[in-house]
Amino acid sequence: MAGGEVVVTGMGAMTPVGADLHSSWAALTAGESGISTVEEPWAADLPVRLVGQLPVDPAASLSYRQGRRLDRCEQMAVVTARAAWADAGTPAVEPERLSVVIGTGIGGVRTTLSQQQVLMEAGPRKLSPHAITMLMANGPAAWVSIDLGARGGARTPVSACASGAEAIADGMEMIRRGDADIVVAGGAEAPIAGLTLGAFAQMKALSTRHDDPAGASRPFDANRDGFVLGEGAGLVVLERAEFARARGARAYATIAGSGRTSDAHDIVAADPAGQARAISIALRTAGLAPTDIGLVHAHATSTPVGDPLEAEALTQAIGNHAAVTASKSMTGHLLGASGAIGAIVAILSLHHKLIPPTRNLERLDPAIKLDIVTDKARRENIHAAIGNSFGFGGHNVTLAFTAA
Numbered sequence: 001m002a003g004g005e006v007v008v009t010g011m012g013a014m015t016p017v018g019a020d021l022h023s024s025w026a027a028l029t030a031g032e033s034g035i036s037t038v039e040e041p042w043a044a045d046l047p048v049r050l051v052g053q054l055p056v057d058p059a060a061s062l063s064y065r066q067g068r069r070l071d072r073c074e075q076m077a078v079v080t081a082r083a084a085w086a087d088a089g090t091p092a093v094e095p096e097r098l099s100v101v102i103g104t105g106i107g108g109v110r111t112t113l114s115q116q117q118v119l120m121e122a123g124p125r126k127l128s129p130h131a132i133t134m135l136m137a138n139g140p141a142a143w144v145s146i147d148l149g150a151r152g153g154a155r156t157p158v159s160a161c162a163s164g165a166e167a168i169a170d171g172m173e174m175i176r177r178g179d180a181d182i183v184v185a186g187g188a189e190a191p192i193a194g195l196t197l198g199a200f201a202q203m204k205a206l207s208t209r210h211d212d213p214a215g216a217s218r219p220f221d222a223n224r225d226g227f228v229l230g231e232g233a234g235l236v237v238l239e240r241a242e243f244a245r246a247r248g249a250r251a252y253a254t255i256a257g258s259g260r261t262s263d264a265h266d267i268v269a270a271d272p273a274g275q276a277r278a279i280s281i282a283l284r285t286a287g288l289a290p291t292d293i294g295l296v297h298a299h300a301t302s303t304p305v306g307d308p309l310e311a312e313a314l315t316q317a318i319g320n321h322a323a324v325t326a327s328k329s330m331t332g333h334l335l336g337a338s339g340a341i342g343a344i345v346a347i348l349s350l351h352h353k354l355i356p357p358t359r360n361l362e363r364l365d366p367a368i369k370l371d372i373v374t375d376k377a378r379r380e381n382i383h384a385a386i387g388n389s390f391g392f393g394g395h396n397v398t399l400a401f402t403a404a
Helices: 021-030 064-069 072-087 109-122 131-135 139-148 160-177 194-202 241-246 272-286 306-317 335-352
Strands: 006-014 035-037 050-052 098-103 182-189 232-240 253-262 295-297 323-325 384-391 395-403
Touching: 006 021, 006 072, 006 160, 006 241, 006 335, 021 072, 021 335, 072 139, 072 182, 072 232, 098 139, 098 160, 098 335, 109 131, 109 194, 131 139, 139 182, 160 182, 160 232, 160 253, 160 335, 160 384, 160 395, 182 335, 232 241, 232 335, 253 272, 253 335, 272 306, 272 384, 272 395, 295 335, 306 384, 335 384, 335 395
Parallel strands: 098 182, 295 323, 295 384
Antiparallel strands: 006 232, 006 253, 035 050, 182 232, 253 395, 384 395
């Protein structure tokens, strides 16, 4: 059963612009922002308080007991996995042929911080007996595997902001090797806390546009000043095409290839050559030419340094003919979940022949020579798309999709 085509038969999402896949897609195509300012007391002294928060509490969809035992990122993963599984038609599959791969950049950081506070204020005997399973980075994959009864493997790539995309690449390869018939793959992240906001602010990586939260994340704009930290989860159900056809499943798109490289350059600064190689490898493994690509979902975090480097890499690898969109302009940067959300945007764009706009692009950076979709969603008969995800440490992942 090794080799062959891999299709996407189900998807789930929780984002700052929507509680689920459908509301998120509707908001993204309408160009709506999910960015706000944290008003809670814990954030009062932070230099940056701009965030992309979920519009709902994921714990509300779980039992009381499960909500208490799971970190917020694990809650998001379980809720989103259930939605993706239902969207795929709750396929009947042998547990040993079902796997889970969910990436995260930092795992249960909120649990880590809250339990450290308990330790300092009340002592070790007051720590939660569930603290370890709530803070461990593999928690989202483990809990989803338990929830779905997946015995074919539960894996967790941790490659900073490329984690969710890397998980999808891993899932595709597992099916192609014959290790599984179905893989639930993607990313989950719940990083909104004083430590993460404060530390990113110290790096001068975040936007400080507090007078205009909705306009703070502005990829490719000449006046961008940093990214906005966001939270969320995105998961896709990947399936061996023959298995999907045999059960009469709908396919949103085909995941045709992936490219993964490392810059070996700098722990933070990106290298466009490494990014361009990832794009080229994804095209080669997908059997696509640069001219085949009609859409790029750009990593595009809205940082002054990062956006032009990605534009350079895209120009090197495929040229500047493809339409480009950047959903972080609306959701903020979901770190380890961002690549999975980007993949979902690319897949839905192929499926609906509709490309969401990039919000807040008022004046294109003159150094960037790309066809960026702005103002409103664009209808276009695209047949192939790529999604880029790049992470601190020099991790580069590109996913290539074709219309089903």
